[in-house]
Amino acid sequence: METLKKVAVIGLGNIGKAIANDLIKNNHEVIVASRNSDEVNSFVEQSGGIAQSMSIKDAVNAADLIIPAIWFGAFKDFFNDYGDILKNKIIIDVSNPIAPDGNGGFKKIIGERESAGELNRAILPKGAKLVKAFGTLGAQSLVGASNGTPEKSVLFYASDDMEVNNEVEDVIKKAGFDPLRVGGIDQSIRIEVFGDLHEFGALGKTVSLTEAKSKL
Secondary structure, eight states, rough: OOOOOOOOEEEESSSHHHHHHHHHTTTOOOOOSSHHHHHHHHHHHHHTTTTOOOOOOHHHOOOOOOEEEEEEGGGHHHHHHHHGOTTTTTTEOOOEEEOOSSSSSEEEEOOOOOOHHHHHTTOOTTTOOOEETTTOOOOHHHHHHTTTTSSSEEEEEESHHHOGHHHHHHHHHHHTTTTEEEEEGGGGGGGGGTTSSTTTTTTOOOOOHHHHHHOO
């Protein structure tokens, strides 16, 4: 089997930390980067040497697969800042296009029929490859459901480029989940918040591979 690609997690908010920690507990090395250097250094120290700290630019350069664990609205700046070095990189978009609704919940901040995946694909730097994944679960489930027994929980993903699927599925497996492709990026709305395959949508929970296949 091909060696697992180098992975960089950009941003160490709740989702970024959850993904990086899932990879670490399965002994997969991960590069972490953030504008907050103190946060990165603390995370690396706690990783037991499995996580490696880099600047954002160096992390993008070094990794094959980039996971920008950033807000949906920050992708445009991320692509503008690093577009020239994202060519041939696999970018996993974990974002959900939501914001607080002022009543303790969240609201969608784009059109009802629009998806973050499709909008980010439209501004994708030339030569980069976009996959929608990991944002289908909340941070708590990304941590708590990893390496589930007796069956692993599913992480859905959407991709247009079939050539990247093996690499993406390897990373999902290394994070402790079973991967399941839902289709192209035009299906990413299903695995974003409020979608029928999202934990905080019609699905309402984590599911096993058998359960997940029945929902497609």
